Amino acid sequence: MVNRMELLKLIKNNAKLCPREIAVMLGTTEEDVQAELKALSDEGIILGYTTQINWEKTEKESVIAMIEVKLSPMRNRGYDHIANLLCKYDKVASCYLVSGDYDLMLIYEDDNLREVASFVSEKIAPLEGVLSTKTHFILKKYKIDGIVSDRNDNDDRQTVIL
């Protein structure tokens, strides 16, 4: 038997672990881990495996914007219709419905400021139901999904006799 929450916590922190390694860590068999991973995937609990990359350290030029979108809900469809529409754009990395002063929060990645601006003015703003937008450009990433970008992994513990 595999403890589902324990398994999820493990691969949340390290998606690179293979079933054999996971099996050892959880004290179970490789087959059980594989079966559980498949079940989690089938049930739509595991959506995918991605890598956290600090693009700032590469040559890739890109900008990330957080775009607030204020909507007027559509009859029978609420906010879902517009949200689903916006999700179709590959460069929309995340899309959330949020409480507060606005309704949707998009995380949008593109090559440069101009591309972001034209996405906002040409794709979002004209949509029926969009009342207003506000775009924030990300200047520096300090922590991404629980990972501090400027971390120090050195083991600097000193030797003591004990």
Add this chain to the structure above:
Amino acid sequence: MDYSDKISDVVKKVPPSAIRRFFDLANEMKDVISLSIGEPDFVTPWNVREAGINSLVDGYTHYSPNAGYIDSRKAISKYISDRYGVDYDPNGEILITVGGSEGLDLVARALINPGDEVIIVEPCFVAYKATVAFAHGVPVVVETKPENDFKLQPEELEAKITDKTKYIILGYPSNPTGAIMTKEDLSKIRDVLLKHPDIFVISDELYAELNYVEDKPSSLVQFEDIKDRVIMINGFSKSFAMTGWRLGYVLGNRSLVAAVTKIHQYCIMCSPSMSQFAIIDALKNGLSYVDEMKDEYNHRRRVIIQGLKDAGLECFTPSGAFYAFPSIKGLGLSSEEFCETFLREKHVAIVPGNAFGECGEGYVRISYAASMESINTAMERLAEFVKELKEGKYNA
């Protein structure tokens, strides 16, 4: 001028740590993976650190009462009551010390008259024997063995009891073996103690929260009929990853705690105030972190056990602390030779078992308070090393 002959006899008689030379060698080498360190690799949880910082911001930079701030003692009392189901009065039955080690020293000085015997269960933490010797006591060793899961056997304990026996030091979960004593194991020790009403027990429970088979700690203090003769030494270093804060505590019968407090007040005055504030937060909000760290240690424990099996080393399955204690017998090297050659050839530092008592010869201590990556690499190198040893590569 050489003053070494001016040093007191008791201090001279205690040998320097056997592993000093070994650690000096490790420190000189670059790129060593260390599975030798007996402290958590985790940093103290942020909310606990913040509580310490805030105490400074608020100006709590003075001495605390000798026994510790009453709020800190109350927090400890509540924690022990919740986790052990045993009550200690914050006024008079709890002393906050500078780490668990101070507690060991205080108790030795408070209880031992010159010549009194103290039973020590080896292999064990290196300070047990030394603190007894410094207090002019006579350490009497009971050895534990892997065939008994490194648990103290009641009949073997009883065989060492004489009319000079003052107390027994029991350190479970064990550094270095990772063994634990369950409630049932302890009840047999309690039976022995009931037959010998003058003997005390010092129960070192620094690793109590790092128990991978029991949900709550088991301790001799949980037996009402001997509770008064058991002095619990506990602390925050291991469970809460707070080694550098130097904070521990001694719990026990009022008269015993008064005696250790007397020594503490003259030698130490009080434990660091900042740390005492931090532990209030640790006990209030930090237990979920303890569980998280424990889960992580448990994963590593299983990886180590598998790694040792893959390397072909026999190892008793550890159930507590963060150590494994595999046997290296039959490979043609002593513990020290094994560790030194392994360090030189494969750049991995582990600790020779004889550092923890003579019966630790033939074993090595591997700490899994290190990152999974380090553990994986170290285990690969260990497998290589053992294979090469068997092929006779390092024969003198």
